[in-house]
Amino acid sequence: DLPNASIGEYTVCALNYHTTTYGTINFEIGELMVSYVGGVLNTAETPCYDLDEIDFTVIDCTPEDDGVILEGRVMLQGALMNTADNLMRDDLRSENLIPEVEPYTDLANFTHVGTGGTESCPPSVFSVVGSDAIVDWVMVELRDETDPTVILTTCSGLVQRDGDIVAPDGVSSLVFPNLAAGNYYVVVRHRNHLGAMTDTPIYLSNTATVVDFTSATQTTWGENARIDLGSGMMALWAGNATPDDSFSVIFQG
DSSP states (O other), X not given: OOTTOOSEEEEESOOOTTTOBOSOEEEOTTOSXXXXXXOBOOOSSSOOOSOOOEEEEEOOOOOOOOOEEEEXXXXXXXXHTTOSSSOOOOHHHHTTOSOSBOSGGGSXXXXXXXXXXXXXXXGGGGGOOGGGOEEEEEEEEEEOSSOTTOEEEEEEEEEETTSEEEOTTSXXXXXXXXXXXXXXXXXEEETTEEEEEBSSXXXXXXXXXXXXXXXXXXXXXXXXXXXXEETTEEEEOBOOOOSSSSSOOOOOO
């Protein structure tokens, strides 16, 4: 398995006990070994442990489906109220109100799929201050490219004050394991904001892909799915519980 190999010739000084060959070995997509020059030095009947150098050529290779990586960004309108620095407030963190285990498994209308659910973070994650301080948990969904009503997998992550969505370790990008590279609709949701979905499928792979819901250039499904905060910054709509006629109550969960 050579996930980072490039086309070219290589010298190998050791191979698996039962598959050792001597000479030039060619690899192609989907094939372990296509051809080799020379004889087999090692068999079950006549094991050989001391090997000469083995030269082979990598023609191409296909990595296993080891998941896709997402670098997401989102702003929450509610956490931006009464701020002037384009950073969300981290009141929940400072008041020790963010749970160490993601809350969406226990909330109505939030259903984890695939490998998502029960993510947890170490308490030290909430000791970080500044622009990388944690604001709250968010839920990210990847949906089928041909039918965006079909949720393929989910993941809970933490959103920082600057909008970065990180894994429960507070640093890494979100990883969706056992998922092949391909096109997916990306959805971000929060328990008291209106969720948003990309307008078109996004190609994701095991190389991190940025999906920035804070940018007006990232189009979203439907009309006015996010609130425009000015200067090109977009945010998820916050819920409103004020008993007046000025707004409609928005709540997801």
